[in-house]
Amino acid sequence: MIDDTGALLENSRGWQEIISAFKMGRSPQSLAVVIPSAMQELFVERYGKLLLGDSPAWKDGTHPDLVHAGRYLTQPSIDDCRTLQGELGLHPVISERRLAVIWSADKLSLEAANSLLKLTEEPPLHGYVLYISEEDKLIPTIKSRVWSISIELPEELVRSRPHPETPEEWAAWMDNSNKKAGAEILYLEIESWIKHLTETGDFVKAAEMESLIRLMEQKRLSVPMIQDLTFAVLKEGIPYEQIFGSVW
Numbered sequence: 001m002i003d004d005t006g007a008l009l010e011n012s013r014g015w016q017e018i019i020s021a022f023k024m025g026r027s028p029q030s031l032a033v034v035i036p037s038a039m040q041e042l043f044v045e046r047y048g049k050l051l052l053g054d055s056p057a058w059k060d061g062t063h064p065d066l067v068h069a070g071r072y073l074t075q076p077s078i079d080d081c082r083t084l085q086g087e088l089g090l091h092p093v094i095s096e097r098r099l100a101v102i103w104s105a106d107k108l109s110l111e112a113a114n115s116l117l118k119l120t121e122e123p124p125l126h127g128y129v130l131y132i133s134e135e136d137k138l139i140p141t142i143k144s145r146v147w148s149i150s151i152e153l154p155e156e157l158v159r160s161r162p163h164p165e166t167p168e169e170w171a172a173w174m175d176n177s178n179k180k181a182g183a184e185i186l187y188l189e190i191e192s193w194i195k196h197l198t199e200t201g202d203f204v205k206a207a208e209m210e211s212l213i214r215l216m217e218q219k220r221l222s223v224p225m226i227q228d229l230t231f232a233v234l235k236e237g238i239p240y241e242q243i244f245g246s247v248w
Contacts, residue, residue, distance in 0.1 A: 005184040014149040028147040030120045032131040035151040038187040052095040064093035070103035078112040085119050088127040099128045106133035113139045120145045157188050160195035174227050208240035
């Protein structure tokens with residue numbers, strides 16, 4: 001098991017294609033990326049540093065020339081998209097470029113997506129547009145205007161596998177999880193359990209875990225909290241609604 005999401009990203013074919021384009025001076029002004037939710041924030045920061053420079057101006061994943069429509073796991077409204085167009089048109093603050101990120105682009109309303117067509121096709125000279133999606137569901141009129149890539153994960157992470165069953169297996173999982181680089185790998189691992197639950201017909205538990213993992217990502221929970229909540233739902237059988245109420 002690979003325990004570093006940075007290494008996963010940098011070793012992916014999609015990221016290597018981006019690096020090659022930069023080295024040849026062919027970085028696209030409009031890029032659409034399909035990437036697992038657990039790695040999206042990391043991608044935005046790494047891609048942003050390629051475009052805007054890896055300077056002390058970066059603080060907690062933010063930069064003066066990085067602007068957003070929507071936020072992590074939440075798609076923007078049409079008003080957010082219209083505001084973004086004006087923000088991207090402003091002169092860069094400290095970099096030579098500005099980067100606009102459209103979060104959860106695969107969930108954009110048709111009206112919001114259409115409002116971005118002109119910006120995507122003709123961004124300002126200093127402007128770059130990045131669409132972040134978990135699924136390949138951009139509307140065709142946007143997709144035809146962007147360079148599209150996917151960040152593929154290694155087979156060992158994407159294949160389905162059963163979650164721990166015995167107390168000993170749970171203890172070993174929790175011990176190993178504490179040694180991992182962060183929550184992102186943990187989420188990818190739990191996603192493989194959800195896939196196995198779906199394949200074996202346990203749709204209710206799979207749906208509960210899908211909802212729980214989204215909540216945990218949004219709340220940016222610590223590894224111990226992720227462990228405890230996952231154990232509570234899968235091993236102790238505590239209803240998701242009860243977990244949701246206590247965390248929310």
